[in-house]
Every structure is written in structure tokens, then in C-alpha cells.
Amino acid sequence: MAKTHISELVLRDGHQSIIATRMRTDDMLPICHKLDSIGFWSLEAWGGATFDACVRFLKEDPWERLKRLRKALPNSRLQMLLRGQNLLGYRHYSDDVVRAFVGKAADNGVDVFRVFDAMNDLRNLRVSIEAVKKSGKHAEGCIIYTTRPVHGIPPFVELARELEAMGCDTIAIKDMAGLLTPHATTELVTALRAAVGLPIHLHSHSTSGLSSMCFLKAVEAGATILDTCNSSFGEGASHASTESIVAALQGTPYDTGLDLAALQEITAYFYEVRQKYWQFESAFTGVDTRVLVNHVPGGMISNMSNQLKESGSLNRMNEVLAEIPRVREDLGFPPLVTPTSQIVGTQAVLNVLTGARYKSITNEVKNYLLGQYGKAPGKVNEQVKNLAVGNAEVITCRPADLLEDEMSKLKIDCENLAKSEEDVLTYAMFPELAKTFLQERNANTLKPEPLLSKEAATTSSERYAPNEFKVTLHGETFHIKLTGSGHHGEAQRPFYVSVDGISEEVMVETLNEIEVSGGKGNGKKKTVASASDTDRPRPSHQGCIATAMPGTIVDVKVKAGDKVEAGDSVLVIEAMKMENEIQAPMSGIVISVHVKKGDSVAPDETLVEIQ
Secondary structure, three states: OOOOEEEEOHHHHHHHHHOOOOOOHHHHHHHHHHHHHHOOOEEEEEEOOHHHHHHHHHOOOHHHHHHHHHHHOOOOOEEEEEOHHHOOOOOOOOHHHHHHHHHHHHHOOOOEEEEOOOOOOHHHOHHHHHHHHHOOOEEEEEEEOOOOOOOOHHHHHHHHHHHHHHOOOEEEEEEOOOOOOHHHHHHHHHHHHHHOOOOEEEEEEOOOOOHHHHHHHHHHHOOOEEEEEOHHHOOOOOEOEHHHHHHHHOOOOOOOOOOHHHHHHHHHHHHHHHHOOHHHOOOOOOOOOOHHHHOOOHHHHHHHHHHHHHOOOHHHHHHHHHHHHHHHHHOOOOOOOOOHHHHHHHHHHHHHHOOOOOOOOEHHHHHHHOOOOOOOOOOOOHHHHHHHHOOOOOOOOOHHHHOOOOHHHHHHHOOOOOOOHHHHHHHHHOHHHHHHHHHHHHOOOOOOOOOOOHHHHHHOOOOOOOOEEEEEEOOEEEEEEEEEEOOOOOOEEEEEEEEOOEEEEEEEEOOOEEEEEOOEEEEEEEOOOOOOOOOOOOOOOOOEEOOOOOEEEEEEOOOOOOEEOOOOEEEEEEEOOEEEEEEOOOOEEEEEEOOOOOOEEOOOOOOEEEO
């Protein structure tokens, strides 16, 4: 009898897709003994965005998470998602860093490495797959699934053949956006089974609502391993429910053999856990067939919506989703998976928020167009390329061939912070984030972002206010929904609202406030400051340089007194995990700089002033 194996994703891709990767290790450990007893083929528990989220938001050591999960899951294969030469960062790393990272991940508990490249450029997979095999672990070569016009079954089959030749143990179809249809699944799995002798592992998000049907067609065509997620964090932008797939295959030749009642005990636990993270829930993580056009992957949508909300621009999500396919076409139709999904998505956000396409171009888009991520699948838009990088030479070799070994330098750069090689590798992934993280860890001052109380949100008027209500004015009733707002602390602040379903922007000028305490106003009034919380002035003329979205200053390239020309780079800001150079809008003299490296900044603040 044929048997279908299940990889459970609740510890990684499930919460990445639904609550922006915010689940903490302490909420995973209590249920590990039950997860460990089920008999999953693997438990995906590390990699992807979890490494970034641990350092950036949760203030957890990602290596410590891996060690703790390894100890708590002694009978299970632990699986991670690895981006080939990108590892878990957003650039290519030298070969010695790749080998060191894979070795340490294996030492600390990873059994199965799912290795992929966002461009399906096999040159970017060779070293990491070799390192996995050298460590004695399971190498799963990945085909990034996307659709026409430059992708199709013949190139996917050729990828599978080459992955098998590299020594991979299994082949994964990674359908990160839920683009597979049942018919396409049958065709692809059948073709792969005929071409290679390795087990086929299917990963397909439920965003389009098709994944469960695709899973049935996949096992009928010969796939033997499926990725599913416990229903507490399943469906929509996540994955088909583990319990549903197990029930659907019971009593068939494809029976998983898993205990449905035991799975439901796990569901009950994670259902309660999810309530703690309500603030990261998004209206954009359900079934959304627009994904068949915009190709936004499940792991990206919850993070993007959260970032737009923080910038007060959530009301512009539909514009961003419409812009993403246009940017993807301009860049030669790359599959949208980390880091290309962030590269395309962030540029789309900038195109929308700045009011002009490619008025501001991220460094990552420039590097992409220079070939530094690999070969673009299709033809890039020459006009966009010239705008971004001019006549600069595009490399044609494997990008990492141009990189010198980095480990020795990285160790020197963080020698006063790192206590282990794992720390050095954390620094390699995210230098600025890791520097702050390691400093705080060494000083014992790590503090995760707060989890807000849902009860407080509904009972306390001290911190919260209604975000959806009806207003009756001159006999007419309007349905108002607040979708975002500008920077806190400003006398005049933009609010983005939906009025009877139509998006509007309104400016609210605060003249005074009632000071509240304990949920009730005490009648005292206070004047609100006219400047933002940072005391940076608001832009008042053409020479005031601001940012379109909130972020962190990575580099300040000018100082007061410097002469600049229009178009010169004056600042580098990290926003939505991508670096963006901010350019001078005019020629002149820098008369003031209001930021320094590491500062958090928001829209409508003057960062640099030119006269």
C-alpha cells in the first residue's frame, strides 16, 4: 500500500504566513512532546523569515531556538528552509560563509535542508547542497514554481534532473504563492516522476483556495510527501490543514497513517496560542484569488500588510498588489520568493507611495539588474535598467565567484560582541540588527516587542479608540473605517479612512486633548506639541529630504556644509528589509542633517535639508 508522508509547518511557515512570523519559542515548547509523537516525516521549524524575526522583533537568539527545539523534539526530523547562496539574509554570501552556516545548522539540530534559489539558478545551489551532503544530512533540492510566460514544465524537469545529479535526496516543488491548479499539478508531478528517481515533496500555499485539490492530484500522480499546517495556523495564505488532508486520505492507498484525534489535541493548544498574537492578524491572509495575478507568496502577505499598517498606508494595499505584477515584468518575471519577493514587493510599495514609478529605486533592485542575484529568467525592461544602473556592466558568472572569503573578516568585525561562531553567522546575516541584538544580549537588556492585551484593546480608553463606526451628519449616515494613520505626536496628522467603501485621506489637527487615566477622563487638557515625537521638522520646501515609508537609517552620506548635486545619494534607509538610497532632489548646500546611523524615521520628517 502506498503511503503519503506529512511535513508539519506550524512551527515555521504557518505563523510566518498568518501572524508575520511572530510566534515565540516559549509558545512552541509546551506542545513539542505531542508534535514529536505524531510521526511526521519532518517538522519544519527553522529558516525562512524566522531567523530575521527572532533577532529583529522577538529578541531571541535563533540558534538557541534551534537548540531548544532539537532537545524538545528528539524523535523528529527538524527541517529548515535555506536560500542557497543567500542563506537566510538578502544578499549572496561567500562560499566559506555558506559552508560554515550549513555546518553549524547541522551541528545544532537541522536534519533536512530544503535548499532553493529565488531565480532557479542552479549555480547558486551547488555549494550549499555540497555542504549539506558533507554534513551527512538530507538535501532537498527545490524547484520554485511560478507560471508563464518564461516558465513551464520542460525547464522544471531539467532543474529536477540537475538537482538529482547534484546529489539531492528529494525534490520539492515550492509553490509559495498557491499558483498550482489541479491539472497543472498532475502534469508537473507526472513529468518529474518520469524524469527522476527521487521522492517528490509538494509545498503549496492555500492562498488561491486550490491547494487541497492539488494535493490529491499530486499523490495520485506519484508525490509521496506533502507540506501541511495544523488548522490553527492553516488555510488562506498558509497551507492546507493537516487534519483535513489526513482525513481526506484515510482509507485510501495514500493513507498517511496519522492519528486525527492526536492532531486535534495539538490544534486546541495552538488555537489558544494564536489569540496572544491578535495584533499581527491581517485581513489579507485569507483566500484571495488575486494571487493568481499578483503572485504574492503567503509568507510575504502578512508581513507586507503589517509594514503598510505601521506606515499608515494600509489603505493602499490594493494599489501595491496591482503594481507588483508590473514590477515583476519589468525585472524579467522572477519567481516571487525570498529575496525576490521582497525586492519586487518593496519596489512596488515605493512606486505607489512616492507617487511615481521608479522615482526611488532600492539598492537590491539595482543589484538584481546587475546580475548579482543570478540570471533573470526573462528579458528585463531596458528603460528601468538604464534608470537604475545606467550602462554599468551586468555580470554573467556565478555571483559568489566574485566574493572573497568573508569569515575571517566577520570574526574581526564582531570580535567584541560574538561569543561563538553562531554569533558571527548571525552578524553575517544582518550586521546592523545583530550588532544591536548582541550588545543587548551581552548586557542582559533584550526586550521583545510587546504583545498587546486584547482585553485592554476593547476596554481601555486610555490607549485605544474605535477604528470602525458610523457618523450621522445633516441627516446622512456614513460608515467610517480607519485603515491607517500618520506619525503619532503631530499637531496635524493624516488619517486614512474608508467612507462607505471609498478610500479617503483626511487631515486632523489636534488643538487639545483630554488627558485620561484608568480608562476615564479627568477633565484636564493639555496642548499637543506641533512637532513629531523626534522633534524633526516637517518638510517645508523642495530641499527637505524625507522618506516615503518608515525605516532605519543605515548610512548618512553627507554632513552640513557639503555641496551636492541633484540625484546624489545622501542617505541609505532600510525599509521592509530592503535598503533604499535617498537622493538629493536638487543641487545645493547641505544646511542640516537631522539623523544619524541607526535612527528610526517616519514619513513627513525632514531628514536632511538642502538650500
